[in-house]
Amino acid sequence: MARDSHCVRKPCGKPMAQRLAELIHSVGAPVVVYKYGQVGVDDLWRYFDAVILIMALSGAVRVICNSGKAPNKGALSLVLVVNDTGNYVIPLLNAHYGANELALELAHMLNAEAVITTATENLGLTSIEELARELNCEIVNPELLPRVYDSLLRGEAICVSGVDRLLSNVRGNYEETTAVGIIIAVIVVLLIITVTEHLFKHQGIGAQRL
Numbered sequence: 001m002a003r004d005s006h007c008v009r010k011p012c013g014k015p016m017a018q019r020l021a022e023l024i025h026s027v028g029a030p031v032v033v034y035k036y037g038q039v040g041v042d043d044l045w046r047y048f049d050a051v052i053l054i055m056a057l058s059g060a061v062r063v064i065c066n067s068g069k070a071p072n073k074g075a076l077s078l079v080l081v082v083n084d085t086g087n088y089v090i091p092l093l094n095a096h097y098g099a100n101e102l103a104l105e106l107a108h109m110l111n112a113e114a115v116i117t118t119a120t121e122n123l124g125l126t127s128i129e130e131l132a133r134e135l136n137c138e139i140v141n142p143e144l145l146p147r148v149y150d151s152l153l154r155g156e157a158i159c160v161s162g163v164d165r166l167l168s169n170v171r172g173n174y175e176e177t178t179a180v181g182i183i184i185a186v187i188v189v190l191l192i193i194t195v196t197e198h199l200f201k202h203q204g205i206g207a208q209r210l
């Protein structure tokens with residue numbers, strides 16, 4: 001767990017927040033615990049890799065809705081919820097950008113249940129964002145993700161261009177070809193402008209190597 005974590009707790013969640021902070025710290029990850037209301041949450045998204053809210057899910061939703069600077073999809077913090085008794089760990093925002101994986105890690109630590117609700121995970125498929133991380137890439141045109149996901153969930157071919165071979169743990173109808181179907185192009189920085197124009201034309205996803 002190589003990320004900075006931040007826990008926001010309500011008064012009844014203090015024991016769970018302290019326990020979780022100790023568990024996270026034990027694996028070498030820095031963690032800070034704040035009482036809810038002690039600090040404003042608007043700026044937390046940009047300063048921590050993950051924000052863990054120790055409260056009911058409905059309360060966490062209100063916290064985010066009342067925030068003027070909640071994280072956008074794929075940007076800033078992962079946001080998760082752990083209930084006061086530590087039975088459930090729920091990825092709330094940026095599930096495909098790492099919140100699902102962090103939820104599974106925290107659930108293992110707490111001997112709790114990770115509540116994963118994203119369609120690709122429930123169908124046993126590799127998400128586009130996970131594929132990008134596996135290839136050490138960043139998605140450069142995320143606005144096209146819904147179209148690609150629509151095809152992926154229907155079992156249509158998702159063609160991956162720019163890699164010699166896909167990793168063996170990639171699940172779904174991904175193919176190392178550009179012959180048919182939706183195209184995902186793995187490209188180097190110097191080609192990003194030219195290739196991105198091509199990708200927009202074909203409604204594919206561009207991924208820039210980090």
